[in-house]
Amino acid sequence: MNIYQNPYNAEKIKKAHKLLAEFKYDLTPLDKGYANKTLYVNVGDLKIKSKPVTQQMKDIFTAGRGFDMKLLWDAVNENTKWKSPENEIVIAAGAMGGITQYPGAGKSIVCGISPLTGAPVDSNVGGYFGPYLKFSGWDAIEIQGIADKDVIVYIDGDEGKIQILEAPEEDVNSHLISEQVCEMFAKDELDMKSISSVSAGVGSEHAFFGCLNFSFYDRRRKVARLKQAGRGGLGTLLRHKKIKAIVCKFSHLKADSNHVADLDRIKEIAADYHRELYKEDDKQCDMRHVGTVHLVELMDDYDLLPTHNYKFGKHVKTPKITSHVWREMFTQGIPDGCWYGCTMQCAKCVDGYTLLTGPYKGDVVSIDGPEYETAAAFGANMGIFDPHFIVEANFYCDTYGLDTISWGTGMSFIMECYENGIINKEITGGYDLSFGNGEEAMEMLHQLARGEGFGNTVGLGIRRLKKLFTEKYNADPKFLQDIGMECKGMEYSEYVTKESLAMQGGYGLALKGAQHDEAWLIFMDMVNNQIPTFADKAEALHYYPMFRTWFGLQGLCKLPWNDMEPADNGETDEPAKVPKHVQNYVDIFNAVTGNNIDKKELILQSERVYNFQRVFNLRLGFGTREHDMIPYRSAGPVTLEEYESRVERYDKQLKEKWDWDPTGKSIEERHQKTREFREDAYQKLCDAVYERRGWDNNGVPTIEKVKELGIDLPGILEVLNKYYN
């Protein structure tokens, strides 16, 4: 239980609510994983309605992210910007979403036109909201319009009613409002597990990379815990719509709330998986005790841990933030799944933490995380190898509604700019923002939440910062382009990709921006050399993004797929794909829906939605080759300092990989030649991937391809005909 020095009064907050609109509906059981209707809420004109889900919608878009994208497409037009009232936040659970038996099956998928990139984004997040929404009778919720005053959207899945409530008194910051709504909408303490909310803190009112916090009530800790839909600034969009929270209540969760076609088959597969996890996890990633931060030491070992804005891949101080530290800090011995039945339980938590800074200084709180990305960004990339800084900044980023990846990568960029004299103390308000300065970095975070000072400027995100520094401070735009780690406007997550061309494509060719959730190919490519040719890499950059898109269609988490592998996985034909677990997914999908798909159809389901989203990008003015280009820092050494730090590796590659003899050449020449070879290789990679995906040489799906996939809908053909003609 959190302890606050200035406790709130939930009763007083609730009394201030004013009902603005209400919509009642009949509660009906789900049918094989589907509610077969979606919910439309307009917080501007206060309209609420139900929309049917047709069989065609399921055939083309499956569910989850597919439904999100279809609803978003229908809601916007080619001129829609993120601030436009017609832009939507769309949330769906996925067809398999909410099954309690198999780990990682409670994800919500959120989409909208991104404040950060201007294009459609999708974000996959834990917590109870998506499943509760579906069990309340809705496969998805789309929220359109901009409210006049702060509101809460309330979905009562017990009573069958939707309300828009004027909500003037709630806190905006997520650790408070997520608790407040539990107290206001639950019958009693025991009932708080039935409440899940979506909120974004005050930071998202100022930054372009605001995140959404999805809550799940932890009955043992007595805390509303938070998982983040971090990427793409959808928290910024929520607050722009003046929504304080979207709340869903559902009290009747059972083993078969999805009313699946074959529960016994799911039980059989799930019991086997839980047992496998019980036996294997301690020997493999130890996810159950440290979550994803086990990656910190692994990445450092392979020179992949982004250090000082991705200049380097390791640091002597890394042991200060490796998993042994987190194992001690995380409370052990109680379930930590962000949905029921997730025994992988990577949602770790630091309990009883007394905050040292900011508006909640002195409060004792439970802090979710850090996860690997946060530990790597705040620890190594910003050079602040202090676990307490990482934990405290993690808490504030979450409650302020700020994406830890974008803020961490953005601050790393700022720090390199500071060390290069592009910005100085006069610009930063007197703060020395060199790498490693934790107190100053923390102050930047609090400034961003308050919307003041240079900290607020950081909230622009790297793409807008590059423009600002060039126009206002005469910075060299080429250098900023090289070191500013963003693609499509989205900041990179935390992996050094210089030695893995396939992973450069994993980031650059991802639909929404530089996020690793489509493909993580570094080990296959760099360590195990399993995909040496352009064709091999292109095949991997087709299969994995399609396969991993499927998690978003189903409401699944990626981690149970390959963060624990069967003991005999290494003996299979394609160990990187973890064939047994893929078969589990196929079988469970069939057991939920009563369909009869195979592994091939699984990929096809994804391919339809993936290509639809690529055309959606094109419709809004993106989605072509120029938008897939990456900053050189992700492909090779930008500075001589970086080249010199791995001089033997680079010189050897010039000779052996590129057949260019570096003997007798100056370091400047070798550095330049390395760049030429690497940049050329990235272009060749794009060529190969576009061809494999059935796209033209500019990265646009061909008309033949969309026809083959059966997504040749009138809107799609209109966009493509315009482009091809």
Next chain:
Amino acid sequence: MKVLVWDKTKCIGCGQCELTCSKTWFKEENREKSRIRITKEINEISFNACNQCGECMKVCPVEALTRDSRGIVRLNSKTCVGCLSCVGFCPTASMFVAPNEPIPFKCVACGACVKTCPTGALSIQDLPEPLDKVFYRRHF
């Protein structure tokens, strides 16, 4: 705590205990629905039933598993959401699932099988409870 204890030297592997168990709890004689499992191999008979260690309580996300006043770990079927965490993480694999039963089940040392065992191989005994290993940390 009360625990069902098996005496290997007396067991003849007749399986009467399994039938009694399923009849008692599911009103049908069906070994798949027994909370005790007797396995017969060529020269070996083995037994599997809950030893009330309580490890399952720690992995249950809804706290549907609790220890009663007699020290027996019981599953509250109204609270259980059928996630099967307890099935996978039982150290002795003594939490069972069966077709057409949405939630798992385990031995609760009711003693019905003790009465019908023809050789007296089963008994209910009072054993010490294990220490609770759950703990929280406070930093700073």
